[in-house]
Amino acid sequence: MPDLDPVIHAQARLRITASLAALGEGESIAFPRLQELLDMTAGNLSTHLRKLEEADYVRVAKTYEGRVPVTFLELTRTGRRAFEDYTESLRQLIGEGP
Amino acid sequence: MSQASASQPPAEGDLPLSAAAALAVLTEQQRTVSRRLGGQIWIITGAWGIAWLFGFLAIWLMDSTSLGIVVPTWLGWTIFATLFAAAIVVSAVLGARSGRGIRSNSANAFTGTVYGVTWAVSMVFLSVLGAALLSRGMSAELADLFYPSVYALVVGILYLAAAAIWRVVEMIVAGAFFVVLASVAPFFGHPTNFLVFAVAGGAMFFTFAIILAVRGRAVGSRA
Numbered sequence: 001m002p003d004l005d006p007v008i009h010a011q012a013r014l015r016i017t018a019s020l021a022a023l024g025e026g027e028s029i030a031f032p033r034l035q036e037l038l039d040m041t042a043g044n045l046s047t048h049l050r051k052l053e054e055a056d057y058v059r060v061a062k063t064y065e066g067r068v069p070v071t072f073l074e075l076t077r078t079g080r081r082a083f084e085d086y087t088e089s090l091r092q093l094i095g096e097g098p
Numbered sequence: 099m100s101q102a103s104a105s106q107p108p109a110e111g112d113l114p115l116s117a118a119a120a121l122a123v124l125t126e127q128q129r130t131v132s133r134r135l136g137g138q139i140w141i142i143t144g145a146w147g148i149a150w151l152f153g154f155l156a157i158w159l160m161d162s163t164s165l166g167i168v169v170p171t172w173l174g175w176t177i178f179a180t181l182f183a184a185a186i187v188v189s190a191v192l193g194a195r196s197g198r199g200i201r202s203n204s205a206n207a208f209t210g211t212v213y214g215v216t217w218a219v220s221m222v223f224l225s226v227l228g229a230a231l232l233s234r235g236m237s238a239e240l241a242d243l244f245y246p247s248v249y250a251l252v253v254g255i256l257y258l259a260a261a262a263i264w265r266v267v268e269m270i271v272a273g274a275f276f277v278v279l280a281s282v283a284p285f286f287g288h289p290t291n292f293l294v295f296a297v298a299g300g301a302m303f304f305t306f307a308i309i310l311a312v313r314g315r316a317v318g319s320r321a
Binding site: 038 | 203
């Protein structure tokens, strides 16, 4: 039985990671838009993003649009690979995988 | 095998999930994201279908008496220009809305910008080419065959380029269709070539719009 990555395997972080993985490689998303796609509170989203960032799964880039600070988020290569491995493990666990 | 395929996902936060519930959450979330980011493409495609069908039909009716209706020249061109302008506006507005808050790295942004500018530049210079040919004696009747075909040819080739860049297999079908349509339409002569563009081009866009809408609906109903 494969072990499930504990960083991803929690509802909130799973949804965050899945959303970021649905973007194309090299695409990042602004914090408010991600919050909208997830329907999570800003505080809750920040907390889980911090854990993903600590694991080096998510890259956080702070920038300015005019004078407004905007935070952009994207999966790192490590994060994308971890998500693919995680999905593969899930499929194996429920008997869909190879 | 999962012991927990019947269990419900927990409400929120940090609680661990069963494998089946996790896979359900994952699939659901990715569907939501792709629907919100690309769910309105069918409307854009439909707007182009309306422009092609009714725009080219209006031009055809300026010169054809087959239906017993004669559309005045000013009205035909007004309908054509309005519908194509409307399709451009719909594409720009919905495209910008779905891409809100999404940023590309510089390599992707470069590809997107070059591709977008190529559209605009091609459309300008095919008009210049037409003007050059007219200045060297191309007849008005030949111009009526030339302009829509060269326009459709550019559309087809740019769709094929999009298929190659973003690896969208359906775009190969659309691109090839417009290349063939552009090349074959002049054989029908003027003004029937406009009818061919209206019906075949319109049908192509509507087919794609329906496929995209049905796909989006299927995703939506499971969400």
